[in-house]
Amino acid sequence: MDKRTKFTLSEEEIPRYWYNIQADLPEPLPPVLHPGTGNPITPDDLAPLFPMELIKQEVSTERWIEIPEEVRDIYKLWRPTTLYRAHRLEKFLDTPAKIFYKYEGSSPPGSHKPNTAVAQAYYNKMEGIKRIATETGAGQWGSALSFGGACFDLEIKVYMVRISYDQKPYRRVMMETWGAKCVPSPSNETKAGRDMLAKDPDCPGSLGLAISEAVEDAVSRDDTHYALGSVLNHVMLHQTVNGLEAKKLMEKLDVYPDIIIGCIGGGSNFAGLFFPFVKDKIDGTKPDLRIINVEPASCPTLTKGPYAYDFGDAAGLTPLIKMYTLGHGFIPPPVHAGGLRYHGMAPLICHLYRLGFVEARAEHQLATFQAGITFARTEGIISAPEANHAIKAVIDEALKCKESGESKTILLAHSGHGHVDMAAYDAYLSGKLHDYEYPREMVEEALAQLPKV
């Protein structure tokens, strides 16, 4: 095994194609039905928001989609990204496991998001679009799209949830430095925003409202489109540039991961790394490959919570669904077809989870910060709090290897640095975050309320 710490490709080796997993799914994604007509959506339905090339990519089943040379040229500003061997973390854990991480924090905005932001900006530019509107929460996506817009001389308008706008001024300054216009949502610039401000002038905003404002902005102007930073199929597609690089690097090292781990919110960061590998699991080449999606315990889209129970359809296909009761005997009706799993999570990842190709686990906040501190003190990188979820799972798997004596190869999808998230680290380091033991009587009370299935 190579003893080096960093493994890189040349600029010439930046992938020339994105990998489209829809070509290799054993079952296709179910079609999205128009909420008004009940018929499958058509390109025209999405045309007010997206350029036609992206709409084609959203539904394409072509395995390889060429990366435009103009996009590859911009990628060269930070790609290929480095694959690291975490020698110091391995030593600290005293594990026989071999830990690798593909680090996306070297991009100008500091995360994986420009992989799609640059591509989306390019396709909009090619279609003659002058402006793109979007929403942002913490500001990572807004920053990435602002950078992408600067690359192709597009005007970018970012509706930033007001509570975040007030809390994270440096994200706003980053966007403005790249030439974007960032306004707090609710704003006076859309009807949705004005309506909300009329009701509540001090409204702190929400992601839902910011999306409404950005979509309204895009629909109301012919020169404007909308962009989304995660969840959609074309976003996952663009992110695969990272996984393809990782695969090529590992091939050069003559290693193949036993376990791939990444954090999931909308899913695009991890999908970008694991899609090119899960192909090998789907086709039977690497049946033992484990792919672990790690999510916050407070947002359990894939993992089941303490109230989860199986309403079980006859075919056994209905997934466990978390439901809440009002107590006092009221049992809500079951929700079928995995609807709850599709909230804010990429349908492609949910689909692979349902088919059994990937696993999921949830981690609590405090433990993830502890893992992030360990990573910073061994590998040096102060990670985004989201990435710390995956780091926690990597450490757990490496410690299992220590117990079993197995020398497994673990690959971590590291989504980016946490330099604009130091307030969160401050909260952890100053002891504001704490563990909480769920009272036994509350668990018993909750269990007593579960429906008998």
Next chain:
Amino acid sequence: MEKYDHLEIRCPRLGGEVTFFYCRRERNNLPCPHIIDCWEMYFPVEKYLSSKLSREEWDRCFNQAPKNKVMTLIELIEAAKNQKQVPD
């Protein structure tokens, strides 16, 4: 202010600190759909909310299957088109 409104946690969706007051009004004065998952570690949030919400509000918050993102976008497109035709 209500009993728990001052409590603060990091919101995994927004990537920043929010108060319980924010979470319980996040969706047009109704709770965020994740509020129980986020807060159940800290106090009996489900019991608290069940005492504050009507059954209809409860169902709207917690017992409706969320839409696929594309469907949500299409609904927003339709709403924006309609707003275009109706001036403020």
